[in-house]
Amino acid sequence: MMARIDYRTMSLAARGLLYSLRLECWVNRRLPADPAKLARMLGIDAAEVAALLPDVMGFFGTEGTSIVCPELDDYRAHLEDRDMRKLEGAKKGAKTTNARRWGSPSGEPSGEPTGSASGEPSGEPSGEPTASRRVSRRSTVGSSVQNSQDQNNQIHGHEGESHSTWINDYEAASRGT
Numbered sequence: 001m002m003a004r005i006d007y008r009t010m011s012l013a014a015r016g017l018l019y020s021l022r023l024e025c026w027v028n029r030r031l032p033a034d035p036a037k038l039a040r041m042l043g044i045d046a047a048e049v050a051a052l053l054p055d056v057m058g059f060f061g062t063e064g065t066s067i068v069c070p071e072l073d074d075y076r077a078h079l080e081d082r083d084m085r086k087l088e089g090a091k092k093g094a095k096t097t098n099a100r101r102w103g104s105p106s107g108e109p110s111g112e113p114t115g116s117a118s119g120e121p122s123g124e125p126s127g128e129p130t131a132s133r134r135v136s137r138r139s140t141v142g143s144s145v146q147n148s149q150d151q152n153n154q155i156h157g158h159e160g161e162s163h164s165t166w167i168n169d170y171e172a173a174s175r176g177t
Contacts, residue, residue, distance in 0.1 A: 001071075006058050013048070014055040020044075021056060022069060029073070030066035038067070 001007055010018070020042055024031055032038050035053055039046035060067050 014052045017052045018056040025069040030068050033065050033067050
């Protein structure tokens with residue numbers, strides 16, 4: 001569009017009106033052809049719209065009492081077609097995935113459901129429990145995680161020494177005794 005002579009010879013005001021109309025056409029698909037209604041819709045002076053409208057109409061078409069942009073309509077149709085093809089491909093891929101997962105050519109689960117509709121388990125449990133054993137967060141058996149007190153003792157070489165002894169020594173040294 002920018003390479004077209006009629007665009008390149010437009011005034012700055014006409015280019016602004018052109019882009020305003022294109023943006024409005026993208027959102028609303030059609031605009032009123034009446035310059036007064038169009039100006040009110042765009043929020044600009046009606047005399048200015050009336051004066052510039054002939055300069056920009058080469059980029060638009062009319063359908064009845066409306067201005068339309070065939071270029072944007074074609075682009076919108078292209079995007080809708082692309083989206084439909086993507087949707088069809090996604091459905092086909094989901095069907096293939098579900099067929100592999102459920103073993104049915106239709107991609108739907110096959111066979112009869114098991115269990116009760118009440119949501120309550122039926123029968124006696126069998127086999128070994130499958131849930132992992134819960135371990136207390138405070139437990140350090142078999143874990144490299146240590147609480148901060150143990151870490152401080154190891155870092156400062158005070159393992160096995162109580163904190164109260166260390167604090168007492170520190171306070172005595174601070175007092176100078």
